Amino acid sequence: MKRKHLVIGLACLAVAVVLFFVFGNSSRRTSDDASGGEKEKLSRLHSLFQFMDSDNESRPVQEFHPDNVKTYQIEKANLIRDVIIEKNPVCVNEDFMVRVIAKNPNGPDEHLVYRIQNKLGNPAILRYTRAGLKEFYVVVRDEGMHIDFKKVQVNVLDCPGRNAVILRGRLHNLKSETAQFEVTSQEGLAGKCTYLWDFGDKKKATTSTGYVEHSYATREQRTLQSSFLVTVKVIDSLHQTAIGRTTISFPNIHYLSRLMGSAVLPVVYDQFPKVTDNGIEVTAVFKNIFDEPVTFNIAEIELKPCIASGSPDRRELPASSVIGVSTISPGATVEQVVHVSNSVVASSTCNVSISLKGAFPGNEVGYAKLYLSIPPRSRDNVDFNKDKVIEDDDMVRKLNRAAQILGKDRPITPADIEKLDREGKL
Amino acid sequence: MKCITRVSMVLVILMCASTLFAGQWVYRPMSINAQKGDVILSTGEGFIMDLLSILGCYWSHSGMAVDDGYNIRHNTMYAGEIPIEYNYIWFIKTTPKRLNPDRLANGTPGILTEDIDSTYNSTHNFNAAGGAVLRPTAANESAYRSFLNAAADTLNYLRGYYRVNAYVNMYQLDYTNQLVKGRGNHCSGTCWYANYYSGKTMNVATIPPALVDLCANSLYESVRAMVRDDAGGFGAFIIDIEGLFGTGADEKIANQIVNTFGFDRSSDTSSYWRSHIGSVTATANAPDHLLLYNYTNPAGNNVGVQTDSSSYYGQVEPLVITDGYYYWVD
Structure with a gap:
């Protein structure tokens, strides 16, 4: 069977x-x-x-033919003239500045790009957390195929009993033109402290905590990177002081956008426009980082509905119907109101992208772009597939409290919650 | 009596319902200024960044937008999760020996999709500062977008491990949605394959032996430095193996990683690579190699190997994150 x-x-x-x-x-x-x-x-x-x-x-x-692909070969060149270490030996957790003197035989010195240990930019503030003889590399490159590097040694010693402030700087996770600075450790200081900040861009601030954020969005962008030396002076309740330093370096992507397609100008604006009876409006700061004037003549507007399955609507309008000043002089910073009328923005719209298109002399195209968010104006416009209802009671309590402080009509961002939380207001 | 009970129950239900629908807080997620199929470039710190900077690269990680700016699919390795293997004397654990070879060769999670909130705010696989979106030029946008949508759909299908060795030999990702040991890629290789399997063969960089030698030495030094003093990582992810300091394992692990990078010898902690790396030619794309050949990156180099005909991507734009937000709905 x-x-x-x-x-x-x-x-x-x-x-x-x-x-x-x-x-x-x-x-x-x-x-x-x-x-x-x-x-x-x-x-x-x-x-x-x-x-x-x-x-x-x-x-x-498919067959690959790697031999047919253009190869990329860099050469060692003599670019580094000297490496100046501010102090040697240094103490554990003590910051010290390293400055590289270099010459570019193939072009302007400003085109050289520096990397000191793992930090982009020149000079750089370094610090070691353990004693011993430390080694790091200094790398200098030009805009072509030339590279130079040098191994540098520094002796790090234990120095007990010394006042020290460790300042750490990092680029913001979410705001690409903003840096976060934090005093992560302070030794030898007592009681409540005051923090005097110098951000290295001629702007200063005073805080009562060792944390601050600073935007470098309207900086000059005339090279590939911009580096800033940031200093914090900490004064304790007994008027003792200690200084912490760090360096922060921003890649100038806007400056580079002109070398990689079309120029995109930096614009600083609030993500949430004011919704009025006539439409939406937002105050924006436009910075022309280039050496030629730019004139915007077209506004390309994309309107995305709150419900993701809906199709976006695209409009092309004269730039003058959206902004008041359409020509921005070389290096100028212009603050103005950007306005889009109700006839363009439907009540079911949640995202408005405004792309101002203009021309530099010589018919080169330039852009300034704004990405705006409008919270759904009725329950019918909530996309429950994408948006999440908050069910956590503690979060709801925090949001209610934040709304009392900031106003209920205003959307609340995670950064608002974090800030209010840090200030102990929630 | 029964009637009164029923009426009061209905009233209670109505009251509850009115409370429920009085309003609620809703969260709208973050998004970026990318469209489906655009490549997202990100910087990071760590030994992969050190290695790529030798090649003149600026970006250390890349992924692809798989919808209109809410999710990125990319290939990465959580190096901090690789188990450390130890020496044993009479069943007593003594000194660290090496990283688990299998997990080093076949990095996990491999190809994954993350929303913008998670990847920029929690896992930090991508960073906003220095971030950029690689997309078609405005003139080519309408002509190329459907092809890029297809590339994103392909990447949604693909699965694979993160392969450290893909920095030397990029041709190792199959058209499959299964994890296969010994197969996979690194970040930009995965973006390259998404285009390839949807019909576009982008150019690939060839790195000559002298430069591979320089990269290997840099990688070795960076890993040792990382173990001894600082932290570093694969792509964007941080590895922290400070516990290895002073045990002599730093050199072994540095050797192991370079052997994996150059030869896929993930169990070899010897200095094998030193005598063999001088003849290795790498055929692989770093994120910067996805750029057009005449574009200058933020490190001041024209590293890209693409031409107008080999790539749909012709415009590099600064990344803009539109923050997520809570709103009240009645």
């Missing part, structure tokens, strides 16, 4: 395999000329055996 079943099973399998090869191949061969009914029949049969027909096999394999 069992043998009989086995034989029948094997026979069925054999028939299935034959059918697969016959119909599987013929379905590919005749796919172009088969009529609709035949096609459907064949594809149904073929689909029965699809598990045996991996997608890999049906994909054409």
Whole structure:
């Protein structure tokens, strides 16, 4: 009995395999000329055996010819003249400045790009957390294919009993033109402290905590990177002081955008426009970082509905209908109101992208772009597939409290919550 | 009596319902200024960044927008999660020996999709500062967008491990949605394959042996420095193996990582690479190699190997994150 079943099973399998090869191949061969009914029949049969027909096999394999691809070869060059270490030896957790003197035989010195240990920019503030003889590399490159590097040694000693402030700077996770600075450790200081900040861009601030954020969005962008030396002076309740330093370096992506497609000008604006009876408006600061004037003549507007499945609407308007000042002089910073009328923005719109398109002399295209958010104005416009209802009671309590402080009509960002939390207001 | 009970129950239900629908807080997620199929470039710190900077690269990580700016699919490795193997004397754990070879060669999670909130705010696989979006030029936008949508759909299908060795040999990602040991890629190789499997073969950089030698030495020094004093990482992710300091394992692990990078010898902690790396030519794309050949990156170099005909991507734009927000809805 069992043998009989086995034989029948094997026979069925054999028939299935034959059918697969016959119909599987013929379905590919005749796919172009088969009529609709035949096609459907064949594809149904073929689909029965699809598990045996991996997608890999049906994909054409393309040949690569790496030899035909242009290679990239860099050469060692003599660029570094000197490496100046502010102090050597230094104490554990003591910051020290490293400055590289370099010459570019192939072009302007300003085109050299520096990396000191793992920090971009020159000079750089370094610090070690353990005693011992430390080594790091200084790397200098030009805009071409030349590189120079040097190994540098510094002796790090334990220095007990010394006042010290460790200041750390990092680029913001979410705001690309903003840096966060934090005093992560302070030794030898007592009681409540005051923090005097110098951000290295001629702007200063005073805080009562060792944390601050600073925007460098309207900085000059005339080189590939901009580096800033940031200092914090900490004064304790006994008027003792200690100083912490760090360096921060921003890549000038706006400056570079002109070298990588089209120029994009920096714009600083609030993400949430004011919704008025006439439309939406937001105050924006435009910075022309280039050496030529730019004149915006077209505003390309994309309006995305709150419900993601809806199609975006695109409009092209004269720039003058959106902004008041359309020409920005070289290096100038212009603050103005950007306005889009109600006839353009539907009540079901949640995202408005405004791309101001203009021209530099010589017909080169330049852009300034704003990405605005309008919270859904009714329950019908809430996309519950994308947006999440807050069900955590503690979060709801925080949001209610934040709304009392900031106003309920205003959207609340995670950064608002974080800030209010840090200030102990929630 | 029954009637009164029923009426009061209905009233209670109505009151509850009115409370429920009085309003609620809703969160709208973050987004970026990318469209489906655009490549997102990010900087980071760590030994991969050190290695790539030798090649003149600026960006250390890349991924692809798989919808209109809410999710990025990319390939990465959480190096901090690689188990450390120890030496044993009579079943007593003594000194660290090496990183688990299998996990080093086949990095996890590999290809994954993350929303913008998570990747920029929690896992920090991507960083806003220095971030950029690689997309078609305005003139080519309408012509190329459907192809880029197809590339994003392809990447949504693909799965694979993160392969350190892909920095030397990029041709190792199959058209499959299964994890296969010994197969996978690194970040920009995965973006390259998304384009390739949807019909576009982008150019690939060839790195000559002298430069590979320089990279390997830099990688070795960076890993040792990382173990001894600082932290570093793969792509954007931080590895922290400070516990290895002073055990002599720093050199072994540095060797192990360079052997994996150059030769896929993930169990080898010897200095094998030193005598063999001089003849290795790398065929692989770093994120910067996805740029057009005449574009200058923020490190001041024209590293890209693409041409107008080999790539849909012709414009580099600064990344803009539109913050997520809570709003009240009645």
